[in-house]
Amino acid sequence: MRTAVVTGGNRGIGYAVCESLLDKGFRVVTLSRGPGAPDGVEVVRGDLSSRRTVAAAADALRVACPAIDVLVHNAGVWPTRLVHNEDGVEESFAVNHLAPFQLNLALADRLRRVVQVSAGLYVKGRIDLARTPYGADFHRMRTYCDTKRANLLLVPLFARRWQEAGVTIDAVHPGVIRTRLGDPGGALGLVLRMVKRSWATPAAGAEPVVRLVDETGTGRYFTVSTEEPVESGPADELWAQAAELTGAG
Numbered sequence: 241m242r243t244a245v246v247t248g249g250n251r252g253i254g255y256a257v258c259e260s261l262l263d264k265g266f267r268v269v270t271l272s273r274g275p276g277a278p279d280g281v282e283v284v285r286g287d288l289s290s291r292r293t294v295a296a297a298a299d300a301l302r303v304a305c306p307a308i309d310v311l312v313h314n315a316g317v318w319p320t321r322l323v324h325n326e327d328g329v330e331e332s333f334a335v336n337h338l339a340p341f342q343l344n345l346a347l348a349d350r351l352r353r354v355v356q357v358s359a360g361l362y363v364k365g366r367i368d369l370a371r372t373p374y375g376a377d378f379h380r381m382r383t384y385c386d387t388k389r390a391n392l393l394l395v396p397l398f399a400r401r402w403q404e405a406g407v408t409i410d411a412v413h414p415g416v417i418r419t420r421l422g423d424p425g426g427a428l429g430l431v432l433r434m435v436k437r438s439w440a441t442p443a444a445g446a447e448p449v450v451r452l453v454d455e456t457g458t459g460r461y462f463t464v465s466t467e468e469p470v471e472s473g474p475a476d477e478l479w480a481q482a483a484e485l486t487g488a489g
Contacts, residue, residue: 243267244453245301245308247288247343248315250276253357253414256446257312261453269304271297271315288315288339290325291486298346310353310453313340316388322378329485330375336387338486341479344398345488348407355452356411358392360463362471365389369477373485392461393475394482399459408458414445415464 244261248254249270258281261268270277271286284304286297301308317332325334340356365385371377372386395411402409448464461470483489 241265241267242309243269243305243307244310244312245269245271245305246312246314247271247286247339249278249281250274250283252314253442253445253449254312254314256442257314257449259443260446260450261310264450264453266309269301271301288335288343289331290329290334291327291338291342294339294342294486295346298343301343301347302350305350307350308347308352310355311343311347311351312355312357312449312453313343314357314449315339316357316359318384319378320380322375324375327485329373330378330383332383332387333373333375333390336384337390337478338482340391341394341482342486342488344409345486348402348405351402351407353453354398354407354409355449356391356395356409357449358411358413358461359384359388360413361385362389362392362413367473367478369474369481373481389471389473390478392470393473393478395461396459396470397475397479403458408456410452410455410457410460410462412448412452412462413464414448 244266246254246258249258250272255278258268258270259278262280269282269284271284273287277283284300286300287293317335319332323331325331362385365388367386367390368377392411395409398409460467
């Protein structure tokens with residue numbers, strides 16, 4: 241039986257991805273901070289918000305999963321206020337960008353396939369290597385875009401790094417999906433939830449993610465099912481910085 245690991249599989253798109261992978265016959269493990277995973281999914285408790293906690297999560301996954309046929313990076317944060325983690329790094333930069341980087345390297349010896357859940361809003365990201373990681377240029381919308389851009393720019397670098405080992409990686413924007421991501425609470429949150437009623441369901445968002453599980457290409461980016469080129473950016477510099485901030489590389 242093949243093993244799939246899904247980060248953030250306790251709600252939203254991640255929950256639906258777990259359900260779909262179960263239906264495909266996978267042993268499904270979710271790395272999640274909270275409860276709520278689908279029946280039949282194994283839960284490894286883990287926190288992706290800092291260098292220390294990601295290392296602990298990777299260790300726990302190594303114990304639980306001697307082999308990982310597919311790793312789905314689904315967990316993500318849309319920040320509504322500036323929060324620093326224990327390393328002094330802005331929280332969404334840590335979760336959306338540094339955590340997948342650190343997990344990929346920590347688990348590389350047992351990986352076969354990686355699918356990164358991305359966001360079309362990455363095109364609005366503008367990364368300042370000296371400021372963005374620490375929230376010095378924090379903005380409630382743009383920071384999310386910045387972190388997703390940083391994460392996506394490293395996908396082709398991982399593809400090249402893993403080519404000889406036969407590990408493949410692709411990224412996908414699953415569409416505009418009705419989840420709790422970015423809900424601010426209060427009156428504004430209520431309005432946003434009403435707007436989101438017209439958006440696609442998490443199950444619809446899971447479909448393009450699960451489709452990539454059995455693909456054999458690598459280094460690609462898709463908007464739902466359409467492959468698109470990734471805008472250029474400081475990928476090599478981002479890799480070096482991520483290696484320094486996580487102690488990986």
